[in-house]
Amino acid sequence: MNAPQRSAGAAIEIRKASKRYGAFTALNDIDLHIRPGEFMTLLGPSGSGKTTTLNLIAGFTDISSGALEIGGKSVTGLPSHKRNIGVVFQHYALFPHMTVGKNVAYPLTLRGIKGEDRERRVKRALDMVKMTDFAHRYPNELSGGQQQRVALARALVFDPPLLLMDEPLGALDKKLREWLQLEIKRIHRELGTTFVYVTHDQEEALVLSDRIAVFNGGRIEQIGTGRELYDHPATLFVGRFIGESTVLRGPTETVDGNTVMTIGKDKVVAHGRLPGDARPVILLRPERTALKRPGADAVTGENRLSGTVEEAIYLGSGSKYEVRLTDGTTAVVRSPLGGADFRIGDPVDVTFTPADLTLLPDDASADVTLT
Numbered sequence: 001m002n003a004p005q006r007s008a009g010a011a012i013e014i015r016k017a018s019k020r021y022g023a024f025t026a027l028n029d030i031d032l033h034i035r036p037g038e039f040m041t042l043l044g045p046s047g048s049g050k051t052t053t054l055n056l057i058a059g060f061t062d063i064s065s066g067a068l069e070i071g072g073k074s075v076t077g078l079p080s081h082k083r084n085i086g087v088v089f090q091h092y093a094l095f096p097h098m099t100v101g102k103n104v105a106y107p108l109t110l111r112g113i114k115g116e117d118r119e120r121r122v123k124r125a126l127d128m129v130k131m132t133d134f135a136h137r138y139p140n141e142l143s144g145g146q147q148q149r150v151a152l153a154r155a156l157v158f159d160p161p162l163l164l165m166d167e168p169l170g171a172l173d174k175k176l177r178e179w180l181q182l183e184i185k186r187i188h189r190e191l192g193t194t195f196v197y198v199t200h201d202q203e204e205a206l207v208l209s210d211r212i213a214v215f216n217g218g219r220i221e222q223i224g225t226g227r228e229l230y231d232h233p234a235t236l237f238v239g240r241f242i243g244e245s246t247v248l249r250g251p252t253e254t255v256d257g258n259t260v261m262t263i264g265k266d267k268v269v270a271h272g273r274l275p276g277d278a279r280p281v282i283l284l285r286p287e288r289t290a291l292k293r294p295g296a297d298a299v300t301g302e303n304r305l306s307g308t309v310e311e312a313i314y315l316g317s318g319s320k321y322e323v324r325l326t327d328g329t330t331a332v333v334r335s336p337l338g339g340a341d342f343r344i345g346d347p348v349d350v351t352f353t354p355a356d357l358t359l360l361p362d363d364a365s366a367d368v369t370l371t
């Protein structure tokens with residue numbers, strides 16, 4: 001197999017960019033800096049502005065205001081075919097009347113690359129997606145996953161410094177999607193090309209990305225690594241969108257500079273307080289909380305919320321519990337293998353230290369359906 005050629009990835013700089021359709025603002029003043037060779041995922045619910053951002057970078061639509069640079073140069077007014085960008089969409093846009101080989105050769109033909117050079121590049125691109133043996137087939141003789149691999153080869157065959165992908169695995173079943181995620185990750189690592197990837201699937205974003213930009217209602221709420229977003233969400237929306245969580249809401253007071261929230265007949269202490277007068281909420285992660293028998297194993301400074309086990313699910317790698325707290329909230333708790341076993345109806349305490357919780361300003365938009 002030919003060694004893939006490493007291309008220098010392009011940086012992308014988006015500053016104060018907005019996109020309006022008449023009176024409707026699809027993108028509201030976004031700032032996004034993507035490093036050369038980075039795998040950046042645009043993640044968010046339907047209609048949050050991910051595709052609009054991708055279309056601006058591709059040149060399929062113009063920004064209404066703000067600046068957009070690719071590779072250090074402004075691309076305002078530059079048509080998409082002059083931006084030298086590879087693009088893969090959810091629906092395989094292969095030419096049905098051309099073989100796989102011809103499809104992949106097409107961008108090279110457009111660029112006047114011929115003969116042996118073209119053959120060599122086509123072979124290299126098909127090798128990369130493991131489709132070399134299918135070069136003579138037509139698209140309708142391929143499965144959905146195979147068609148997407150060919151689309152990926154076609155988007156990369158001309159060594160673009162930037163590859164844009166819009167839900168490329170959205171139409172495929174789970175197993176195939178998971179396998180292709182790893183293939184895309186491998187190809188990204190081999191090439192050094194900048195990848196910008198749109199998805200509404202947070203697990204897919206965590207698997208693939210160097211960093212993730214979380215979109216909500218035409219704005220970017222936070223940009224960070226999966227770990228940063230999961231461990232230190234800047235907003236309630238991000239905290240709820242990435243991973244599983246329990247949100248506690250209740251009357252709060254400040255005592256000695258700390259926040260004390262009343263949940264039913266219990267109190268929770270969170271270190272510090274929010275700036276300003278935002279209403280605080282507490283976000284808990286299932287694996288950073290534990291279940292104990294009421295009153296057992298008291299640890300100084302630990303928070304304890306009493307409740308009743310409503311659901312107990314054995315997961316092989318551990319157990320997952322849903323606990324009804326005394327204010328009616330359902331808390332999700334994961335316990336590792338070998339932990340105590342609890343049954344539906346057991347009275348329990350949900351325990352966690354102040355370091356295991358995140359104090360955030362409340363935000364009604366975080367409660368809308370998340371996908």
Ligand SMILES: Nc1ncnc2c1ncn2[C@@H]1O[C@H](COP(=O)(O)OP(=O)(O)OP(=O)(O)O)[C@@H](O)[C@H]1O
Nearest residue numbers: 021024026044045046047048049050051052053200
């Ligand atoms: N040509 C258009 N004219 C008017 N409104 C548009 C147009 N294109 C997109 N929009 C609106 O802009 C908003 C953002 O759309 P966008 O496609 O970027 O969302 P998205 O996050 O990619 O969602 P999805 O995951 O559903 O594709 C949506 O409310 C959409 O209806």
